[in-house]
Amino acid sequence: MLHRTLAPIVTPVLTLALVLLLGPAAHAHFIFVVPEAGGDKAKVIMSEDLTPDPEVKIDIIAGAKLSLLTAAGDVTPVTLDNKVEAAFLIDLPGQGTRVVFGSAMLGVRQKGDAKPYLLAYYPKTIVGDAFDPKATLGDKSPVELIPVNDGGKLRLKFVAAGKPVEGAEITLILPDGSTRKPKTDKDGLTESFEAKGRYGAWTKTAEPAVGEHNGSKYEEVRRYAMLVMDTTAPAVTAAPAAAAINTAKAAPQRIPSHGMALSGMPATPAKIDAVRYPAALPIATSSFGAAALDGFLYYYGGHVSRTHSYSVEAVTGQFARLNLADKSAKWETLPGGPGLQGMNLVAHGGKIYRVGGMAPRNFPGTRAQLYSVADVVRFDPATKTWDALPSLPEPRSSHDIVTVGDTLVVVGGWNMNAQSGNTWSDTTLTLDLKSDKPQWKPIKQPFIRRALIATVHEGLVYVIGGLDEDSDTSKNVDILNPATGEWSTGPELPGKTINGFSPAACVHNDRLYVSVADGTMYVLSADRKAWEKVGVATPRIVHRLIPHGPDILIVGGAMRGENLDLIESLTVARKDAAEAK
Incomplete structure (x- = not known):
């Protein structure tokens, strides 16, 4: 429905x-x-x-x-x-x-x-x-x-x-x-x-x-x-925003040191535990897709203009990867696709999956014409080609995707249509990737939210934060058991309300981590009843978390109306080891 x-x-x-x-x-x-x-x-x-x-x-x-x-x-x-x-x-x-x-x-x-x-x-x-x-x-x-x-x-x-x-x-x-x-x-x-x-x-x-x-x-x-x-011309784009694609380290992104934006973004904390990673994103971007696979960080698309500025030139369809094993590595450009934002990537079975997203159709300086898409595609790093999977039953963006076993799961989001209005999704969708004839199946959601994040912890899908139909920010955590289709709730995110808007999450060494708008990184407690502070990074929203060795990479995002190319690294392994004893 x-x-x-x-x-x-x-x-x-x-x-x-x-x-x-x-x-x-x-x-x-x-x-x-x-x-x-x-x-x-x-x-x-x-x-x-x-x-x-x-x-x-x-x-x-x-x-x-x-x-x-x-x-x-x-x-x-x-x-x-x-x-x-x-x-x-x-x-x-x-x-x-x-x-x-x-x-x-x-x-x-x-x-x-x-x-x-x-x-x-x-x-x-x-x-x-x-x-x-x-x-x-x-x-x-x-x-x-x-x-x-x-x-x-x-x-x-x-x-x-x-x-x-x-x-x-x-x-x-x-x-x-x-x-x-x-x-x-x-x-x-x-x-x-x-x-x-x-x-x-x-x-x-x-x-x-x-x-x-x-x-x-x-x-x-x-x-x-x-x-x-x-x-297959050389991998340097003519677009000024992407000119850093072949640099191992892009010019440092200017990060304001104080003040509070009208959007509610917090000031940069006095103490930041995260350190700048040697490479930056090839484009300062937010609301993009990212995933780690076989030692590489993959990144796709995103919003590359100021917040709330939408046009065909405000999004990118660039696709690239970075070898995380080599700190002097340069970004490698891969075959891209349509300019999209409001989507994510997930790695599974040696391949990268991309689902949905939002594609503006208007040119700069004209009224925004925003449309969600239903495309579902899979990238094979071995052949560097994309192939199509069954499209979503309805276009969807501002959602998130995960895999549980061999099942692709899509949660939250909405269908943007500049002509007929925006349709909110109240179902989670699943696709059996091992099926000879995969078909999307719905699971009723007990919530209606977008601008959320999802990750899989101990076989359960954690759906964290987001915005509801009234544009109110939620710090709720909903948990799906994909085996039964039943939902439960987890501990609410800590801090101010803004922390529920477009957070980032990942699982590292069997622990669930979330990064919120004020820059704080939290880990879910061992009894799964509370969030515990791990460290502090640069405040940002609509960003991504990528596990990497003993660290978690905090990638891209937006801050006070500007996109970031900043990648930071926060070491969490020592805390994991201490809690395991």
């Missing part, structure tokens, strides 16, 4: 046709063919970015004519007959570099007294080597975006009728989810970009042409070229 809170709608909902009519100034929707993990399938979507838009009636592009260009040079038709949520799912048979391309005539448009024009879309997606010369379509498409390898950096070339187009503005979606709008030079080339990962792009050209389409006359044709591709 879900609880819905309707948000006030202060602007009319535009129909898709109107959005298309307004064109790029209104951040129109485009056709993107987005490969799934593994490269054997792709989703054909109509969206502003590389994620499906649930508000779009996908049948509007059912008439698109798509083809697959194989590595051998053969061209085969692609049918759009397998409709999934807000997308068509297509097969990408074969190996090596393949290209999906085609066209869609979306009708004649006219704005005011301007000339009527035919709107023509030409999507293109490269699966495999983005710089493979065989991926160039040439006379197979009247307009085309072509990736160019410039000494290991990416440039895009825009051609129309086989000739370079000068002065064209290309909207480029970078791997971290941010956007750039470079213009082409006399050779049709953009500036270079160094980021590694998935790119999306679109641009247009217009030409006088008199004709008729479906009974409507036009005097101009506007041709839009779209591109989706993955690049």
